[in-house]
Amino acid sequence: MPNSKINRVLLYASAFIIIALVLFAILRDNASDITLHNAQKILENHSVKSVTVTKDYVYLKTDNEFYKIASSQVTPKMFVNYKVEVDSGSSVIVYILFGVLFLGLGTLLLRWWQKKSPLFEGGGVSSASRLDIAQNTPVEAIKSDVKFSDIGGISDVKMELEEIIDFMKKPARYKSFGARMPRGVLLVGPPGVGKTMIAKAVAHEAGVPFFYQSGASFVQIYVGMGAKRVHELFHAAKNNSPSIIFIDEIDAVGKKRDGQRNDEREATLNQLLTEMDGFESQSGIIVIAATNKIDVLDSALLRAGRFDRRVFVELPTKRERVSILEKYLNKVPHNLDVMAVANMTVGFNGASLAALVNEAALLALRQNDFQVNTEHFHQVKDKVMFGKKRLQMLSDKQKAYRVTYQAAKAICATYFDLPFEKLMLSNEKLTPSIDEPLIKHELESRVKMLLSGMVASDIKYGEHASSAKADLDEAKELVTKMLKDYGMGSSLISTDEENRILMSRLYNETKLLLESMTSAMQAVEDVLIERESITKADVRKEIDAVL
Structure with a gap:
């Protein structure tokens, strides 16, 4: 299949070269320039066999030579004894050759366009032909260079x-x-x-x-x-x-x-x-x-x-994430603690870690930094996990609700030591969904974090925003799994009433926690208003100041 394609290309190329050479030979002006004196001498010797006149030149052909002289230098009297032919510059052969050349080029361009255009999938070939080509493509081994x-x-x-x-x-x-x-x-x-x-x-x-x-x-x-x-x-x-x-x-x-x-x-x-x-x-x-x-x-x-x-093949552990990150950072100038990056990437797979390193390197280049540091990873982590989101155009009141909502989630996530390193005001999700086995109190901690934003808004404003839906849905799903799938209720077979009781208890416990953290909440809100982001370490300092 590849050889036939190469042969076809060589055939096309050879045909075009031949046509181009013929056109060059026909159109090339190989006559020698002569002076008026020499032209008169040749005419007087009666050695000229034919005289051809064009717009710019007069061509004199003898037995062995072909001469030309500018039309402006001669007079009609010089050719009285000769039959003069007028060349209008047109040639049927030339036109035919040009036509063949242009048609050939046009055909190739059309075939190329058909192959590239989505309107002609398979380059204008029928479905059956495309299927036949695909099925008859030989299966070939590939060379692996991965160690x-x-x-x-x-x-x-x-x-x-x-x-x-x-x-x-x-x-x-x-x-x-x-x-x-x-x-x-x-x-x-x-x-x-x-x-x-x-x-x-x-x-x-x-x-x-x-x-x-x-x-x-x-x-x-x-x-x-x-x-x-x-x-x-x-x-x-x-x-x-x-x-x-x-x-x-x-x-x-x-x-x-x-x-x-x-x-x-x-x-x-x-x-x-x-x-x-x-x-x-x-x-x-x-x-x-x-x-x-x-x-x-x-x-x-x-x-x-x-x-x-x-x-x-499971998701990498912390030690394995360190090994993977070191591989990807090998060619990236950096000044960071790889273990710290591994700690913030719980739940990342190898492909996500590669994307994280690449995004951090691109951010460092955009900021004209000479090395990638931990702060670059903090800034791009949410982009890799959840996608980049711009903060919506919010009114002052809506922004106040968002700040309170996110501050409460940061407080709860830090208090229960849930895996996150930095909270962005623009991201609803704080930590990724988890699938690994967790103990009952760990699941309850996550539910409290999901409810905390809504609880804080209810405490401060007496109402909460519709943006709480995603967190509320996840909290309900976790509570349902705890009771129905994991058997973590008062009995192995749960009831709807027990579901309501558990959700209500977790809501009230979250409310008690946040009410005891009023000063820490206000400090975190102030940081979010100013910077629209806050790290887990900064939140920990505010909580420690209260405790």
């Missing part, structure tokens, strides 16, 4: 996969002991933790070809096309064994078969199952797949003999 040393914070995962790398390097050692290589490895974890990079690192460390496909690439509108693609993928891997096949987002093609008719998806999944069962013991192929939804995968795909090993 394990390039990935920070996955020490446990490395230990799991180093055995597979050693197996691919020294298969005889394991076979002599009666052990067989796992047929499949399933990487399970939330988005952004580096599952694709891990698979590439395995291929690089093992020194084997790496075949990458996303699960979505197998899902086609025509029955049989996805299955064909699966077969081609495994066939190419076998021809290049030992090798690694990596299927990203395998849940797109490997969802549970629930009996509802979907011939294409089931045909593709059946082909995948068949190919994984059809491995010969010496095939030297390992299938690595990634998903963040293992619960939706078909049980046939998860059974032993297909994906023999499951590796769970």
Whole structure:
């Protein structure tokens, strides 16, 4: 396919060069300039065979030479004995060649525009042709340049996969002991933790070809096309064994078969199952797949003999975040405590940490600073977590409500030591939603923080704003989970009344806390009015002054 495209380009280029050379040869004026005296001499010798007159020159052609003299230097009497031809400058051949040249260029430009224009997806090619081209594109291995040393914070995962790398390097050692290589490895974890990079690192460390496909690439509108693609993928891997096949987002093609008719998806999944069962013991192929939804995968795909090993890639711990940050800060001039940045990035995945470092570096450049410091990370953290929001155009009264609301959340979050480093007046959310297991009092602390803004507004103004909806919804959801899902009520089966009682108790406890922190609240509000932001350390100082 690539060779035919190159040959076609060379053919077009050769045709244009030939046409250009012909036009140059025809249009090039190769006549020699002569003086009037020499022209008269040539005419008197009767050696001139033809005389051609143009607007600017008179051309004299002899047996061996071709001369020209400016029309302003000659008179008609000089050519009385000759038949004079008048050249109007037009040539049918020239026009034809120019037309061919322009048509060729126009055709190429039109084809290029069709390929680029969204109105002509596939460059004017029909859907069936595009599908045929896509399906007949050969599956090729890609070269992985990612090393394990390039990935920070996955020490446990490395230990799991180093055995597979050693197996691919020294298969005889394991076979002599009666052990067989796992047929499949399933990487399970939330988005952004580096599952694709891990698979590439395995291929690089093992020194084997790496075949990458996303699960979505197998899902086609025509029955049989996805299955064909699966077969081609495994066939190419076998021809290049030992090798690694990596299927990203395998849940797109490997969802549970629930009996509802979907011939294409089931045909593709059946082909995948068949190919994984059809491995010969010496095939030297390992299938690595990634998903963040293992619960939706078909049980046939998860059974032993297909994906023999499951590796769970979790969000990085504090120590792992330090390792990841050091990798990304390696080429960024900085003057900061990496551990402090790791402390403020609870819940960040590897991709978010990369974005955080990049945003901090861009901010330092905008501010003309020579190094990235901790303050840059404080300023961009909320932008990476929640997106950048401008403070709405608020009236003085609305802004006063917002200041009180945010000050109360900062007070509660600091008092209960919830993970945050800096509060911005423009951001409703203070800390990200959490999924890890928490003790009952930790969940109650988070609910109190979510209710605190509304409580403070009710205390100070006797009412609160509609912007409390997001926090109130999250508080209700947490309380419901505590009672119904986590069994943290007075009995394992909760009631609506118990839900109301718990929410009311947490509201009242939050109210008592904030009423005891009046002076700290006022101090935090003053800072927010002045700077529209406040750090956790500053809030801690105000709370300590009260306690």
